[in-house]
Amino acid sequence: MRHFLIPAALLLALAGCKQRDPAALERFRRQFVFKVLALNPVNATMAGYHQHQEAALDELWPDYSPTGIQKQRDFYREQKSRLKAFDRASFTAADNADLDLVASQIAVGEFELDTQQTFRHNPVSYVETVGNGLFTLYSTGSASKEKRYSAIVARLRALPAFLNTAADNLQDSNPVWTRVAREENQGNIELVDKTMRDEAPPSMRAQYDEVAAAALASLRSFDDRIASLKSTGDGGWRSGAERYRRKFALVLGGGVTPEELLAGAEAALKATRRKMFDLALPLHHKLYPAHRDPVDLNLIVGEVLDRIALQHSTEQSYFADARQTLEEARQFIARSGQIPMPKRDSVSIIETPVFMRGVYGVGGFSPAPVLEPATGAFYWLTPLPADWPKEKKESKLREYNRYGLRLLTLHEAIPGHYLQAEWANDIQPESRRVLRGVMGSGVYIEGWAVYATETALDAGYMDHSPELRLTFLKQQLRAIANAILDIKLQTTAFTEAEALDLMLNRTFQERSEAEAKLQRAQLDSCQLPTYFAGYREFVRLRDKVKARQGARFQPVEFHRRVLEAGPLPMATLDQYLAGTPADAPER
Numbered sequence: 001m002r003h004f005l006i007p008a009a010l011l012l013a014l015a016g017c018k019q020r021d022p023a024a025l026e027r028f029r030r031q032f033v034f035k036v037l038a039l040n041p042v043n044a045t046m047a048g049y050h051q052h053q054e055a056a057l058d059e060l061w062p063d064y065s066p067t068g069i070q071k072q073r074d075f076y077r078e079q080k081s082r083l084k085a086f087d088r089a090s091f092t093a094a095d096n097a098d099l100d101l102v103a104s105q106i107a108v109g110e111f112e113l114d115t116q117q118t119f120r121h122n123p124v125s126y127v128e129t130v131g132n133g134l135f136t137l138y139s140t141g142s143a144s145k146e147k148r149y150s151a152i153v154a155r156l157r158a159l160p161a162f163l164n165t166a167a168d169n170l171q172d173s174n175p176v177w178t179r180v181a182r183e184e185n186q187g188n189i190e191l192v193d194k195t196m197r198d199e200a201p202p203s204m205r206a207q208y209d210e211v212a213a214a215a216l217a218s219l220r221s222f223d224d225r226i227a228s229l230k231s232t233g234d235g236g237w238r239s240g241a242e243r244y245r246r247k248f249a250l251v252l253g254g255g256v257t258p259e260e261l262l263a264g265a266e267a268a269l270k271a272t273r274r275k276m277f278d279l280a281l282p283l284h285h286k287l288y289p290a291h292r293d294p295v296d297l298n299l300i301v302g303e304v305l306d307r308i309a310l311q312h313s314t315e316q317s318y319f320a321d322a323r324q325t326l327e328e329a330r331q332f333i334a335r336s337g338q339i340p341m342p343k344r345d346s347v348s349i350i351e352t353p354v355f356m357r358g359v360y361g362v363g364g365f366s367p368a369p370v371l372e373p374a375t376g377a378f379y380w381l382t383p384l385p386a387d388w389p390k391e392k393k394e395s396k397l398r399e400y401n402r403y404g405l406r407l408l409t410l411h412e413a414i415p416g417h418y419l420q421a422e423w424a425n426d427i428q429p430e431s432r433r434v435l436r437g438v439m440g441s442g443v444y445i446e447g448w449a450v451y452a453t454e455t456a457l458d459a460g461y462m463d464h465s466p467e468l469r470l471t472f473l474k475q476q477l478r479a480i481a482n483a484i485l486d487i488k489l490q491t492t493a494f495t496e497a498e499a500l501d502l503m504l505n506r507t508f509q510e511r512s513e514a515e516a517k518l519q520r521a522q523l524d525s526c527q528l529p530t531y532f533a534g535y536r537e538f539v540r541l542r543d544k545v546k547a548r549q550g551a552r553f554q555p556v557e558f559h560r561r562v563l564e565a566g567p568l569p570m571a572t573l574d575q576y577l578a579g580t581p582a583d584a585p586e587r
């Protein structure tokens with residue numbers, strides 16, 4: 001016994017600095033997530049976090065002054081050392097997943113502050129912060145209109161100071177970022193000058209007009225500042241191979257390199273085109289009996305896709321048809337028993353807010369704030385702009401045809417983003433919910449939406465329709481092309497012409513869509529690969545768990561567990577599933 005006791009005591013002494021108390025971990029997690037939100041009050045508003053100690057967050061902007069930037073650096077450094085104090089071995093798999101997520105959040109924060117430095121080089125980031133900070137208050141939240149407008153007035157009053165700091169910080173830009181920043185800044189001017197002014201409660205109108213005058217003047221002079229920024233040249237938006245590799249590891253979770261993902265995407269591109277050809281050939285015989293089959297894959301698949309596209313809504317029925325697809329998806333998923341439905345059912349389909357239509361030209365999903373999960377979620381559908389020429393409207397209706405519209409609903413709502421977000425909004429305790437909901441992995445989120453759509457098709461949605469499958473594969477090609485585009489555009493001298501060739505001639509995209517995608521690829525990096533990378537990871541994880549569990553494997557149980565875990569980085573999710581009892585190998 002003596003022999004045992006002495007080393008044990010020694011061990012305890014040595015481990016004196018190691019933290020094993022679950023209550024300490026909960027305190028750490030809480031202070032971490034709420035401090036991160038407090039550092040970016042615009043994100044806090046979106047998460048439904050309104051008050052941090054004495055600060056009314058809805059009235060504030062992020063602090064990008066030199067002092068504010070230093071505070072952020074100090075915060076991350078301090079958190080990093082606190083994180084090291086936890087004795088990983090004595091915590092549960094779920095707690096360890098949280099510690100991983102905190103570590104990755106710190107790494108992302110430090111990368112931004114020290115390497116990427118968006119605040120010095122990208123005017124778009126400020127413009128979008130302004131838009132989100134005002135628009136979120138204007139459009140959503142559980143508070144009364146008066147309360148929201150009093151926060152809007154406070155943010156408008158603080159806007160000139162925020163934009164002055166932005167103007168001081170910005171050193172340079174490139175033609176793409178400059179153009180988009182100026183366009184979107186114009187949208188902010190309209191939001192302040194027209195939309196929000198028109199809706200101001202009468203009792204607050206005078207106050208609104210007063211702060212709006214100064215805010216508008218500062219938005220206009222910010223436009224001049226953007227226009228005068230030193231240009232880094234036409235390719236100034238490219239990350240370069242080295243910086244891209246670091247960001248890629250942070251965003252994609254480290255398990256895969258850009259080279260591996262690129263090789264995987266190129267192989268998947270070929271395989272998916274082959275699958276489409278095999279599916280299209282019998283349809284082509286039926287639809288074009290007079291044609292002799294040409295050997296050209298693009299022609300056969302293209303002709304079948306053209307014919308499929310003829311089954312579409314009219315401008316008048318577009319919304320009602322979409323509503324119908326939501327109801328169908330809800331009933332099918334509940335009936336098929338492959339993916340568990342959440343307890344709440346709070347999604348409604350609405351028109352995409354006007355100021356979001358530049359980004360969300362087709363549709364999107366807006367979850368309920370993590371801290372106010374009962375306020376409801378929105379599936380945004382962008383209506384056909386009234387001023388579009390007939391031909392352009394037709395082209396969009398053809399793209400979001402009978403099958404395309406259904407796939408959009410599966411992706412954005414059920415079983416995709418809405419269903420996933422609703423499960424994530426049940427995560428307990430609250431600090432874990434905020435951590436995973438606000439700082440969660442985009443790879444998980446987009447990967448789930450693509451994977452779950454395929455799962456619905458595999459389960460027989462629309463009676464195994466080959467037209468639906470072909471349309472889905474066309475969308476898969478788009479996700480694959482997104483990954484290729486991002487990697488090649490950001491890390492090599494890949495030209496616009498080469499990018500358009502990939503989209504138009506190998507993945508069946510329309511020109512207008514391809515041009516919009518190219519712009520998106522130049523605005524940000526490492527987001528476009530998340531769809532393909534996440535999808536691939538979900539398939540891999542499912543197959544791995546299936547192999548481990550053998551005959552005990554049940555899809556619905558696997559899906560319930562990944563949904564309950566919420567948007568963890570995929571490698572963390574893998575470890576978490578392996579480390580929790582329901583998954584232990586049979587003895």
Ligand SMILES: [Zn+2]
Pocket residue numbers: 411412417446449
């Ligand atoms: Zn999505």
